[in-house]
Amino acid sequence: MKLTGKIILITGASAGIGEATALGFAAEGARLLLAARREDRLAAVAEACRAQGAEAVHTLALDVRSHAAVTAAVAALPAEWQGIDVLVNNAGLSRGLEKLYTGSVSDWEEMIDTNVKGLLYVTRAVVPGMVERGRGHVVNLGSTAGELTYPNGAVYCATKAAEKALNDGLRQDLLGTPVRVTSVNPGMVETEFSRVRFHGDEQRAAKVYEGLQPLTGADVADAIVWAVTRPAHVNVAHVLLTPVAQANSLLFHRETGSGQTGGGGR
Numbered sequence: 001m002k003l004t005g006k007i008i009l010i011t012g013a014s015a016g017i018g019e020a021t022a023l024g025f026a027a028e029g030a031r032l033l034l035a036a037r038r039e040d041r042l043a044a045v046a047e048a049c050r051a052q053g054a055e056a057v058h059t060l061a062l063d064v065r066s067h068a069a070v071t072a073a074v075a076a077l078p079a080e081w082q083g084i085d086v087l088v089n090n091a092g093l094s095r096g097l098e099k100l101y102t103g104s105v106s107d108w109e110e111m112i113d114t115n116v117k118g119l120l121y122v123t124r125a126v127v128p129g130m131v132e133r134g135r136g137h138v139v140n141l142g143s144t145a146g147e148l149t150y151p152n153g154a155v156y157c158a159t160k161a162a163e164k165a166l167n168d169g170l171r172q173d174l175l176g177t178p179v180r181v182t183s184v185n186p187g188m189v190e191t192e193f194s195r196v197r198f199h200g201d202e203q204r205a206a207k208v209y210e211g212l213q214p215l216t217g218a219d220v221a222d223a224i225v226w227a228v229t230r231p232a233h234v235n236v237a238h239v240l241l242t243p244v245a246q247a248n249s250l251l252f253h254r255e256t257g258s259g260q261t262g263g264g265g266r
C-alpha cells in the first residue's frame with residue numbers, strides 16, 4: 001500500500017517509538033496527525049517530519065487519559081484531517097518497579113488510565129469513521145511484557161496483556177469490514193521509557209540497557225510501517241521483535257555476565 005496522502009494519527013508522537021514512527025511515515029510522504037501532551041516537543045517532531053518528506057503535519061496537544069478531551073479533539077479536527085486512515089495507539093508508559101503488594105496506587109492508575117483506557121478512548125473515537133469510510137488500520141503497541149509477566153512489573157505487564165486482548169477483540173469485531181488491526185510487540189527499546197518508569201532517575205534508567213544492545217525507536221517504526229504497507233488484503237496480526245540479546249521479558253544476555261533471569265537490571 002502506498003502512503004502518499006494517507007492520514008496517520010500517532011499518539012505519543014513527542015518521543016521515543018512514536019517520534020520514530022512519525023519520521024518513518026513522513027519518509028513515505030504521509031499526512032501526519034501527531035498527538036501528545038508536550039506541545040514544544042510535538043512542534044519539533046512536526047518540523048523534522050516536514051523536512052523528512054511528510055505531505056502535511058498537524059499537531060494535537062492531547063492527554064489520552066481524558067475521554068472528554070479525546071472525543072473533542074477528534075470531533076474538532078479540520079475537515080481535511082477527519083478521514084484518518086491509520087491509527088497508531090502508541091501513547092503509554094510504565095511507572096515504578098515494585099512488588100505488587102507494596103506498589104504505588106497512583107502509579108498503577110497512571111499506567112492503567114494511559115495504556116488501557118487511553119487506548120480505548122482513542123480507538124472508540126476514531127474507528128467508527130474508518131468503518132463508515134470503508135478503510136483503515138489500527139496499530140497497537142503491545143510488548144513482550146504482555147506475553148510474559150516479570151517480577152515487580154505486574155501492573156505494567158497487565159496493561160500490555162490487556163492490549164493483547166483488546167487488539168484481538170477489535171480484530172474479531174471488525175471482521176467483515178476492510179479495517180485491519182495489528183499489535184506490534186517490542187522487547188527492550190531505548191527511549192525515554194525507563195526514565196519515565198523511574199521518575200527521572202537517569203542512572204537507574206541507564207542500567208536497564210547495560211551490557212546489551214537494545215532496539216531503537218526506528219527499529220520498531222520499521223515494523224509498524226512494514227505492517228501498514230502490506231497489500232490491503234493482508235492483516236499482520238502480531239509482530240514480536242526483541243534485541244538479539246533478549247529471549248523474552250525475563251531472559252537477557254548481558255556482556256558483563258551470562259544470561260540473567262528474573263528481570264535483573266530493570
Ligand code: NDP
Binds near residue numbers: 038
Ligand atoms: P517514551 O517515554 O519515549 O514515549 C512515550 C510517549 O507517550 C511520549 O510521546 C509521551 O508524550 C506519550 N504519552 C505518555 N502519556 C501520555 C498521555 N497521557 N497522553 C498522551 N501521550 C502520552 O516511551 P516509548 O516510546 O518507549 O513507549 C511508547 C509505547 O511503546 C508505550 O506504549 C510503551 O508501553 C511501548 N513499549 C515500549 C518499550 C520500550 O522498551 N521502550 C517496549 C515495548 C513497548 P508526552 O509525555 O508528551 O505526553
Ligand code: 8X3
Binds near residue numbers: 143145153187188
Ligand atoms: C517495555 C519492555 O521489558 O522494559 O514494554 O517492560 S520492558
